[in-house]
Amino acid sequence: MHAQKENKDSEYNIPHDGSTRVKIFTDSGTIIVKLYDSTVLHRDNFVKLVKEGFFDSLLFHRIIPQFMIQGGDPTSKYAQPGEMLGSGGGDMERIPAEFHQSYIHKKGALAAARDGNPQKASSACQFYLVEGKVITPAELDMIEQQKGFKYTPEQRKIYTTIGGTPFLDQDYTVFGEIEHGFDVVHKIIKAPRDSRDRPLGDIRMKIELLTPATKQ
Structure with a gap:
């Protein structure tokens, strides 16, 4: 089993750079x-939740084209169709x-989602991926x-050629980036949704830590 998993992960050409990666x-x-690594509080919290299986079977409950897809609300696991989501996890301690x-x-x-607190502290569990x-x-x-x-000139080049959501900078904590599979985000974000931006069909996730395949 382990050998098969390593071979599968090796398809992504994961570098041996010591960085923490996850598979969604x-x-x-x-x-x-x-x-x-520089956002150590968010990294360590996310890794802890992944190891606990916290995200398994949760929904991407909010999708907005040309904006982002959001998930991690613990109440989404057993949510009924059309049920409003997005406030779950509020009883968990925020991340500075x-x-x-x-x-x-x-x-x-x-990046980490959050409620409207003046410290701009992050939700302990809800996150989003930027389109x-x-x-x-x-x-x-x-x-x-x-x-x-x-x-910086490089950041301006990124925003003016590749894109993003710069109006969120310095208001919501960015703590990682997609290395492979952005086309998956693009597929998800095009799904039919209701008036509250929840997908009409459930889009569930499972997240695991990814370890670079051992060099032969």
Whole structure:
């Protein structure tokens, strides 16, 4: 069993760089996400929940094209069709915000959802994966002015050519990024949804830690 799993994981060409990665399984395919070491509180909390099997069978309960897909609400596991979701996990201790200028809401970013608390502390369990859209230089100029910081030339290039959701930067903690399987996000985000952006058909997840295959 272990050998088969290593061979399967080796298909993704996972580098031996010491970084923590997870595999998000869905009916639409598998997503490989790298967790950032600099956001250690979010990384360690996410890994803990993954090891506990917390996310298994939970839903991606909110999908918005050109924005993001969101999941991790523990109440979604047994939710009835059409039931409003998104407030689950509120009894869990929030994670302090970990903002880094180098981590932006580019296409494929993994970030923590949160409620409207003044400290901008994150939900302990709900997360989202960014699809976003291409941003114009003028839009970036306006966001910089509103937020009081400057993007690097490379970050501006990312937003104006690849896309993302820059209006969320420094308000929600980015703690990882998709390395493989963004096409899966694109498939999920196109699913039919109701007026509250919940998919009409349940889109469940299972998350496991990913270990690089042993070199032969």
